[in-house]
Amino acid sequence: MSTLSVTNAIASLMVAAGIAQAQWLDYPTPGIPRTADGKPNLSAPTPRTKDGKPDLSGIWAATTEVIDRGPLGPTATPRYWLDLGPGVRGGLPYQPWAGDLRKARFAANSKDHPMTQCLPLSIVLMHSHPLSRKVIQIPGLVGILSEYNMMFRQIFTDGRPLPVDPQPSFYGYSVGKWDGDALVVETIGFKDGLWLDGRGSPSTDAAKVTERFRRVNFGTLEIEITVQDPKAYTMPWSVKVTQSLMPDTDLLEFVCLENEKDRSHMVGK
Amino acid sequence: MFGRLILVLVLFAAIPAWAQWFKLPTPGIPRTADGRPNLTAPTPRGPDGKPILSGIWQMNGKYLQDIAADMKPGEVPYQPATEKLFNSRRNGAGGKNDPAARCIPGMPKLDALPYPFKILEAPGVVIMLFEGFTTFRQIFTDGRELPKDPNPAWFGYSVGKWEGDDFVVNTIGINESTWLDNAGRPHSDALHLIERFRRHDFGHMDIELTIDDPKAYTKPWIVKEDLRLIPDTELLEYVCNENNKDYEHLVGN
Numbered sequence: 166m167s168t169l170s171v172t173n174a175i176a177s178l179m180v181a182a183g184i185a186q187a188q189w190l191d192y193p194t195p196g197i198p199r200t201a202d203g204k205p206n207l208s209a210p211t212p213r214t215k216d217g218k219p220d221l222s223g224i225w226a227a228t229t230e231v232i233d234r235g236p237l238g239p240t241a242t243p244r245y246w247l248d249l250g251p252g253v254r255g256g257l258p259y260q261p262w263a264g265d266l267r268k269a270r271f272a273a274n275s276k277d278h279p280m281t282q283c284l285p286l287s288i289v290l291m292h293s294h295p296l297s298r299k300v301i302q303i304p305g306l307v308g309i310l311s312e313y314n315m316m317f318r319q320i321f322t323d324g325r326p327l328p329v330d331p332q333p334s335f336y337g338y339s340v341g342k343w344d345g346d347a348l349v350v351e352t353i354g355f356k357d358g359l360w361l362d363g364r365g366s367p368s369t370d371a372a373k374v375t376e377r378f379r380r381v382n383f384g385t386l387e388i389e390i391t392v393q394d395p396k397a398y399t400m401p402w403s404v405k406v407t408q409s410l411m412p413d414t415d416l417l418e419f420v421c422l423e424n425e426k427d428r429s430h431m432v433g434k
Numbered sequence: 435m436f437g438r439l440i441l442v443l444v445l446f447a448a449i450p451a452w453a454q455w456f457k458l459p460t461p462g463i464p465r466t467a468d469g470r471p472n473l474t475a476p477t478p479r480g481p482d483g484k485p486i487l488s489g490i491w492q493m494n495g496k497y498l499q500d501i502a503a504d505m506k507p508g509e510v511p512y513q514p515a516t517e518k519l520f521n522s523r524r525n526g527a528g529g530k531n532d533p534a535a536r537c538i539p540g541m542p543k544l545d546a547l548p549y550p551f552k553i554l555e556a557p558g559v560v561i562m563l564f565e566g567f568t569t570f571r572q573i574f575t576d577g578r579e580l581p582k583d584p585n586p587a588w589f590g591y592s593v594g595k596w597e598g599d600d601f602v603v604n605t606i607g608i609n610e611s612t613w614l615d616n617a618g619r620p621h622s623d624a625l626h627l628i629e630r631f632r633r634h635d636f637g638h639m640d641i642e643l644t645i646d647d648p649k650a651y652t653k654p655w656i657v658k659e660d661l662r663l664i665p666d667t668e669l670l671e672y673v674c675n676e677n678n679k680d681y682e683h684l685v686g687n
Contacts, residue, residue: 195558195576222556283537283675285568301556305461308554308561310570315539315589317563317570319669323461334671416572418587422538422675 193413194224198383205412207384211346214302219346219380222302224415225408227293245406246293247363252404263367263397270365273433279360281428283421285316285335287359288352288374292388292406299416300386307341307348312416320350327353333370335359341378348378361392369396384410460490460665464636471665473637477599480555484596485633487553487560490669491661493641495548501615501643501657511652516620523618530686532613533588537674539567540588540612541605542627545641549672550664560594560601565669573603580606586623588612601631614645622649637663 198209227243296312305323331354341350372394464475547566558576584607628644646654
């Protein structure tokens with residue numbers, strides 16, 4: 166246990182959560198197109214709201230890939246959950262201090278990952294969390310409800326501008342507008358020192374994150390994330406994450422602090 | 435005593451931050467000639483004629499401290515063991531045992547937090563977004579039944595439907611660790627909570643709570659909590675465990 170890294174501990178958690186989920190919620194999601202045999206037709210066309218815009222609502226799971234996780238062996242892991250680097254052309258353009266911080270965080274087995282303290286994740290990291298998210302799209306607002314720690318994020322789509330000097334926060338302040346079929350969300354007002362991936366790529370209070378949400382068909386959501394953070398990176402960079410619709414289920418309750426026993430076992434520098 | 439005092443201090447400390455931040459005219463609020471929100475304007479209604487509950491609401495803070503604040507002494511129908519447990523927690527004597535002291539939110543106290551919450555009405559579901567704990571609650575309105583044997587949960591499992599102008603929410607499956615109020619009134623895992631949301635006018639709403647819990651109380655009992663709409667602002671981010679210094683000062687076992 167002492168050498169088990171945080172990310173592996175998190176993977177164990179995911180597996181446990183998957184089982185719990187299979188035990189519990191099995192309720193047919195209304196309004197899902199189905200094939201003749203009753204299965205959800207996830208390649209059906211993108212659903213739309215009354216105003217003709219794509220409807221992003223649904224429960225979404227991060228796309229996974231199998232990664233060798235040391236003691237865990239090959240494990241299905243959300244792409245970019247551990248490391249954004251492979252998704253960014255040329256890798257992440259760290260400022261020297263930011264690259265050093267990322268190295269130090271990784272060398273410490275990511276023991277200070279915000280998840281080990283049951284804290285909110287950065288919006289970038291949240292998109293790849295192994296537990297699902299539920300998107301609620303109503304006029305003026307898109308809400309993202311996270312199964313992880315039962316927290317929510319609001320994206321205001323009522324035309325309001327970004328605030329001039331927002332209070333620094335984990336999720337920042339987000340406004341979104343439609344650009345054709347893409348919901349373009351701009352967020353500022355982050356706290357310093359957030360984690361953008363599991364190895365600790367940092368962001369600062371100067372960060373501006375732009376997300377382009379595109380629901381390309383009924384079952385697929387693509388999110389192109391662009392991070393502009395001149396304090397931590399020498400140039401803006403982008404990564405694209407994809408999520409799949411989870412039909413016929415719902416979020417489970419995940420209260421991270423309920424009986425948290427991991428942190429005292431974690432080791433690192 | 436000390437524990438309870440700390441909780442009260444924390445509540446007040448948060449209010450100035452809230453007042454400092456968001457000043458944004460909420461769209462669609464009726465206003466008087468001088469531009470102020472007219473909170474006694476009629477209840478807004480949707481195309482189906484039902485009251486619209488959406489908005490940012492703030493609970494009368496007294497019910498968090500004492501859910502029976504409006505009841506006379508002796509009116510809460512405790513089972514003997516419940517009363518004994520309650521007495522052992524009174525005056526902050528069990529403050530440390532309240533899950534909320536460890537930053538774990540739970541029903542039904544969540545409704546009564548003095549921080550604002552926002553109601554969103556989406557197809558098939560009503561969502562409550564709570565500034566306190568930055569957490570949320572789902573109330574399914576797609577016609578599903580309550581599950582037979584839900585996993586015990588901090589929030590329980592909630593379904594809602596309209597009865598006239600009342601939005602009636604039935605919740606079961608709340609684990610027995612949560613408290614009904616800061617005073618420490620307990621409940622059991624048999625709690626069936628019924629909330630009737632009643633918006634009287636644009637700016638005022640009640641939640642009438644029925645505590646139906648035969649293991650803990652000899653009969654169902656009802657409390658009515660009042661809320662007001664908070665116009666022209668937005669929820670703040672509240673992360674309870676970011677820097678929680680209270681817990682070590684609380685007493686309990």
